[in-house]
Amino acid sequence: MTLHTFSLLFYVLAVLCLSVSAANLAWNGHTTPGSDTPSPFRPYYVPPGAKGYDSDSPFVHYSDGWREMHSQAYVGNSLRQTDRAGDYATLSFYGSGIEVFGNCDPYHGIFDVWIDGSLVQKVDAWCNKEYKQQRKYWNFDLQDKKHTVKLVNNPGSTRRRATLDAIVVTRYSDRTRTHSATSAHRSPSPLLLAEAGPTEEWILNQTGTTGVHAMQLAVISPTHALIVDKVEHNPLTINGHPAWAALYNLKTHAVTALSMRSNSFCAGGTFLRNGSMIIVGGNPVVENKTAPSDFGDVDGLQAIRFFHPCDSQSASGCNVYENHARIRMASPRWYTTVVRLSDGSAMMIGGSKKGGWINNATVNNPTVEYFPPKDIKGSNGMPIPLAFLRDTLNSNLFPIAFVLPNGNVFMAANNDTMIYNWKDNSEQRLPSIPNGVRVTYPMAGTALLLPLSPDNEYQPEILICGGSTIDDTKPGYEISSQDAASKQCSRMLLTEAGIAKGWETEDMPDARLMPDAVLLPTGQVVVLNGAGSGTSGYGNVLNQVGASNADNPVLTPVLYTPSAPRGSRFSSAGMPTSKIPRMYHSVATLVPDGRIMIAGSNPNLDRSEKEYGTEYRVEWLSPPYMAKERPQIKDATKQLEFAQERVITVQLPPNAQDVKVVLMDLGYVTHAVHANSRMVYLPASLSADRTELTVTAPPNGMVYPPGPAWLFVVADGVPSIGHSLIIGDGKSPEVDEKALKNVLENTGPDQYEASKSGGEE
Ligand SMILES: *[C@@H]1O[C@H](CO)[C@@H](O)[C@H](O)[C@H]1NC(C)=O
Ligand SMILES: *[C@@H]1O[C@H](CO)[C@@H](O)[C@H](O)[C@H]1NC(C)=O
Ligand SMILES: *[C@@H]1O[C@H](CO)[C@@H](O)[C@H](O)[C@H]1NC(C)=O
Ligand SMILES: *[C@@H]1O[C@H](CO)[C@@H](O)[C@H](O)[C@H]1NC(C)=O
Ligand SMILES: *[C@@H]1O[C@H](CO)[C@@H](O)[C@H](O)[C@H]1NC(C)=O
DSSP states (O other), rough: OOHHHHHHHHHHHHHHHHHHHHHHHHSSSSSTTTSBBOOOOSSOOTTTTTTTEEEOOOOOOOOOOOOOEOOSSGGEEEEEOOSSSTTTTEEEEEEEEEEEEEEEEEOOOEEEEEETEEEEEEEBBSSSOOOOOOOEEEEEHHHHHEEEEEEEEEETTTSSBBEOOOEEEEGGGGGGGOOOOGGGGGGOOHHHHHHOOSOOEEEEEEEEOOOOOOOOEEEEESSSEEEEEOSSSSEEEETTTEOOOEEEEETTTOOOEEOOOOOOOEEEEETTTTSSSEOOOOOOOOSSSGGGGGTTTTTOBBEEEEEOOOOTTTTTTTTEOOOTTSOSSOOOOSSSSSOOTSOOOOOEEEBBBSSSSSSOOOBBBOEEEEEEOOOOOTTTTTTTEOOHHHHHHSSBBBBBEEEEESSSSEEEEEEEEEEEETTTTTEEEEOOOGGGBBBTTSSOEEEEOBBBBBGGGTTOEEEEEOOOOOOSOOOOOBTTTTTTTTOOEEEESSSSSHHHHHHEEEEOOOOOOOOEEEEOOOEEEEOOOOOOEEEEESSBBBBBTTTTTEEEOOOOOEEEESHHHHHHHOTTOHHHSSSOOOOTTTTEOTTSSOOEEEOOOOSSSSOOOOSSOOOOOOEEOOOGGGSSSOOOOEEEOEEOOOOOOEEEEOOOOTTTTOOOEEEEEEEEEETTTEETEEEEEOOOEEOOTTTEEEEEEESTTTSSEEEHHHEEEEEEEEEOOOEEEEOOOOOOOOHHHHHHHHHHHSSSSSSSHHHHTOOOO
């Protein structure tokens, strides 16, 4: 074979591999991954790296009363069932996690789970109708060694049925190998440790599991965070199938599954002026071989899903609502960024018209649209083209966007930036990111609008960190998971003088792709998570680790102090190093008590136990202030109108000198984009007896877009616990009925699905 045919063959093979993985990328639960046979989306699943034992495995031992049942609906076509009290089954296994599968129905009673001779849980296998292949018990927290599990049909139960269909053993130990490679990407810079002064201790604590992989994360109440994932085999189930959304209790660590109809794979989100949250866009239904009703999973590309305000401390009655016939976007968007504007409505920016990896001209959706729909210069609700989103192909998905204090929107995509005046649909192009660093998907960096202060008339300053200089016109097979990420942070003051001066750069101690930047109430920024090399996504590049396009996890957070002199803003002093890689699809957010919640990581098509596996464990990073005497907000308003003055009652630490009040939006976090993340200082004066603070609300919705916020009192750098309130009038954003009607009349729901049945792609 000539060299030419060989390289042609290689090319064809590479293209084949790519198209296979591209098709797989959009899997949404209709069939087992890698299979064409439609099957219901059930909880039973053996993740790569785990081991499944069928009920008829010789390693599972039964007492006398069990009967073997046969049906194609059972794992391995067989199931064991007993109606006799005291019957048991045992399995000895090596591993650190176990899952037990069987049926549930109205005849099932309670069974006891014993591990290594101790009763660990009583499981009620009752459910109101029959579901098969259900995960009835799971425990991922065992020590990695030999264990024996014994399942006993509880004699005290009035309902007597017990079934065992299969057992899955998982091995977390494979996933916590030491990541020595990371040090290769560490800067030898001596600055790092010098500046911080006496080392203050940060504590990293791993507690809780999310049950649903945390691809998207947003704090929705004083007690809960919303977690949104894609359709995959999460351990948490709802209505007989795995869940892809949940509420996480920030205090008890309990998780409550939420029912969501459409596939929210790579959606974005924001709160609106009235406190309702919208979760926007996502993934198409790829195959239509079985009825969506089997899965509750419909085309999510144009979806606008509502999560209405829900303060329930038990998460009961909180749910996600969607109805594509009445509420939807005009055009399909996957990887769209959503920001809340100065009028409390939402702007949906860019995205791709269907799933895939890097963007291209065929699938690009280079437009913005609004919810509720707006009529901008005759657009009558329809999407408005933005040249910026065409000019920034290919690495321009999940654009970085922040509302500026004059109401315009800053945007960064690929290696370019601009300011968008949405009212008159005009763009002001800004200098490119220096040194060709690409900062949006799949070369994701992270960004923040730095804290706004009345002391300097709310001058906006943008910080963008990490990303990569990989050539975004290269195909995946010419990119490697080992291609180094960027250390660069770029910062620019968005005033006339600041723009004239341009981007100022500085280096993080570590190169990072897919980092998260989290604002603290102190005005400092914690940069954490991410990888030292590769790109976002999975299944696309050379040298994948498992399926991950990225490698060299960066395990130590770094603190950035914006007000410090350039060159001494970064410090890792006192920072703990995690053992858990947080790669593609990982998230972090500030939570109201002042800690940082860290979750997710899943560079996989479906749940996997192989490196880099699907990560359900949550970590909590406690800044040193958590251990200090905290100021307290004793009483404060639930609503603050713009420019209004209000008195809040506080209890300050005795010798507190420097007392500040800040408003924060904790943002909607996904894919390193912290959309709507924001911090605004409020003018405040302290009463003579130091128990009352008179605070003045932000002047208007451009400084703080109307909607939910968290109020923190910060005394000598130590914040109180956040107090939840609504900024503005709390009313629904204005609806332009004519524009809304025009969108509903002139665009179909689920257009991507419709185009497929019309035979086109
Ligand atoms: C870790 O978190 C758990 C649960 O919140 C708590 O009980 C424990 O005290 C924490 N440990 C440390 C060292 O903070
Ligand atoms: C897709 O599924 C829906 C709902 O089951 C059905 O109405 C529709 O006809 C199907 N389309 C095709 C092309 O099979
Ligand atoms: C554009 O991207 C889509 C989705 O990933 C892919 O199917 C298509 O082949 C790409 N087209 C080109 C010209 O690269
Ligand atoms: C930005 O990226 C484009 C290609 O995507 C490239 O042509 C251009 O030179 C880059 N700009 C800078 C300033 O590096
Ligand atoms: C908030 O406003 C939106 C848009 O008008 C509306 O659809 C939604 O129902 C409102 N939420 C509440 C809780 O009123």
